[in-house]
Amino acid sequence: MAFQVSPGVQVLEVDATSVVPAVSTSIGGFAGSFNWGPVSEVVTVGSEKELAETFGTPDNNTAKYFLTAASFLKYGSSLKAVRVLSGHDNATADGAGLLIKNDAHYVDSSYNTGAGSVGNWAAKYPGILGNSLKVLLVTEGVSNWATITYHGSNKWSDLFDGVPGTSTYAADLGKATIGDELHVLVLDEDGLFTGTAGSVLEKFSFASQAADAKSSDGTSNYYVDVVNAGSSYVRWMDHPSTLSNAGENLTAASSIAGSTTAISDSLAGGSDDNAPTAAEIALGYDLLEDAETVDVNLLFAYPDADGANTIANDLIGIANTRKDCMAFVSPPIADSQGVSTPATTVEAWVNTDNTGLTSSSYASVDSGAVYVYDKYNDTYRWIGAAGHVAGLCANTDNVADAWYSPAGVTRGQLLGVTKLAYNPTQTQRNTLYKGRINPIVSLPGQGTILFGDKTLLAKPSAFDRINVRRLFNTLEKAVSTAAKAQLFEFNDEFTRAQFKNLVEPFLRDVKGRRGLTDFLVVCDNTNNTSQVIDSNSFVADIYIKPSRSINFITLNFVATRTGVSFTEIAGATG
Numbered sequence: 342m343a344f345q346v347s348p349g350v351q352v353l354e355v356d357a358t359s360v361v362p363a364v365s366t367s368i369g370g371f372a373g374s375f376n377w378g379p380v381s382e383v384v385t386v387g388s389e390k391e392l393a394e395t396f397g398t399p400d401n402n403t404a405k406y407f408l409t410a411a412s413f414l415k416y417g418s419s420l421k422a423v424r425v426l427s428g429h430d431n432a433t434a435d436g437a438g439l440l441i442k443n444d445a446h447y448v449d450s451s452y453n454t455g456a457g458s459v460g461n462w463a464a465k466y467p468g469i470l471g472n473s474l475k476v477l478l479v480t481e482g483v484s485n486w487a488t489i490t491y492h493g494s495n496k497w498s499d500l501f502d503g504v505p506g507t508s509t510y511a512a513d514l515g516k517a518t519i520g521d522e523l524h525v526l527v528l529d530e531d532g533l534f535t536g537t538a539g540s541v542l543e544k545f546s547f548a549s550q551a552a553d554a555k556s557s558d559g560t561s562n563y564y565v566d567v568v569n570a571g572s573s574y575v576r577w578m579d580h581p582s583t584l585s586n587a588g589e590n591l592t593a594a595s596s597i598a599g600s601t602t603a604i605s606d607s608l609a610g611g612s613d614d615n616a617p618t619a620a621e622i623a624l625g626y627d628l629l630e631d632a633e634t635v636d637v638n639l640l641f642a643y644p645d646a647d648g649a650n651t652i653a654n655d656l657i658g659i660a661n662t663r664k665d666c667m668a669f670v671s672p673p674i675a676d677s678q679g680v681s682t683p684a685t686t687v688e689a690w691v692n693t694d695n696t697g698l699t700s701s702s703y704a705s706v707d708s709g710a711v712y713v714y715d716k717y718n719d720t721y722r723w724i725g726a727a728g729h730v731a732g733l734c735a736n737t738d739n740v741a742d743a744w745y746s747p748a749g750v751t752r753g754q755l756l757g758v759t760k761l762a763y764n765p766t767q768t769q770r771n772t773l774y775k776g777r778i779n780p781i782v783s784l785p786g787q788g789t790i791l792f793g794d795k796t797l798l799a800k801p802s803a804f805d806r807i808n809v810r811r812l813f814n815t816l817e818k819a820v821s822t823a824a825k826a827q828l829f830e831f832n833d834e835f836t837r838a839q840f841k842n843l844v845e846p847f848l849r850d851v852k853g854r855r856g857l858t859d860f861l862v863v864c865d866n867t868n869n870t871s872q873v874i875d876s877n878s879f880v881a882d883i884y885i886k887p888s889r890s891i892n893f894i895t896l897n898f899v900a901t902r903t904g905v906s907f908t909e910i911a912g913a914t915g
Contacts, residue, residue, distance in 0.1 A: 360823075362823060366815055367738040371413065371423070373409065376403050378395050381442050384423070388418065412757070428612060433459040435459050437610050438611060438612060439463055455578070461577070465574050469533075477491055478581065481520035482601050484601045508549045514591050549591075565577045581600075622642070623655045630662060638665065640731070642727060667811065677763060685772060699797070708778055713758060740752065748791045750790055794808060823844070860884060
């Protein structure tokens, strides 16, 4: 405040309009084996169509992972997916193969500066799909432009608006005849991507061989930059030997050699065993562990028989560490499908096999496998239900709030499920529920339904229900985000009052939306003592009475004698 010598009016502003921000509650997280796409990188997809475009359509080896991820996207619109590393190599022009995981790996390994040992091009991502790629170039010196073909009888001239020549940028520099332009084609030579051999996947027109070439909008027109930035299929690795001055600056080059024929590279050597170990899957999920850099709320996994326990406990550990998400786990397919006592087998896997699953309110487990249609391979497959259950939580957020239960006939309908590995009887449901397992049942006329909302917490607590855990996840994430505004402020009555005025309206709103029945915020000198203040700390105690979901219903039907008043008997039969 400025010091005033004489009387006057000074205007000051205090911003009391801050509110607790809305936070995400329905972002999925998944790691698995896919046929295409970046490896060891978190990628956000918003639909099954985008999942297929990013990671390729599945084959028999990858379908279980793809369908598990796709099952979540039936309910939610945001999934952070990680393709895990398992015996991968990118196809290359020399056919030897080379591992390039993703864009960062390409740059960090300096492959973007030239790797002539593998030829001119490499597939953008690892996997056998890359073996279907073919890259072709034509330059200013190409002969027979009107008749030259790229596949069968298909002509270059039908795809491009004229033969490459000298770029406008070069001409403006006084290099009117340097002939720096070229065209690039990327073909699906074997039809592994499109189903039609020789299909054009991408084309790049009138790019320049000169490293300093620019487009009219000022962006780079250097063919290496153009292809690397724009291609979904290939990466540049080296200049063709016939392009002797490619990569030079226009200011230095007096001429740029072209080729009279098309330059062609068919890629080979791509590989992927598509059989990731539990340890490799775990490394994928580790990329989702940092709550500050990766926003994710609903983790789920495919229950691989060789490492289901390891993967499940890894997910639970991540959720326990983050404390802002839940892990949804399914038992191994073999424990629920085709066995004589599936409920008992599943219960044993959760509680005793390999020491069982970790007790946690941040995790939930379902009763077993579901049968779904794989439209990409025209067959039906057994997968774990974890993606569906996580998806039900995402759908609950859309139709209600995170603190509502995702189970039951109202919000617990599983989509696209043809049949269950087993339909638990009441006795089996008793076994499952006592074992902290949520049954999935098929009810005549009502569909396939999640029939439980327990967490994996082993002790009796409010946190042994999914809706309560997700209520607190939402409250804690929202309030802690808002509390960051108090950092580096003074711990005095004004700041404490400001914090209460920020949090209490938010909690009243949640109460009005049936998330809690009552609350109390204590933030005063009783918990912000002189010792707390002197330690540069700030304390707020937030007491919550969470709303509880109904798990058990009792209906009492009472027959009375004729002439008896209901007021006489009501309440006496309890």
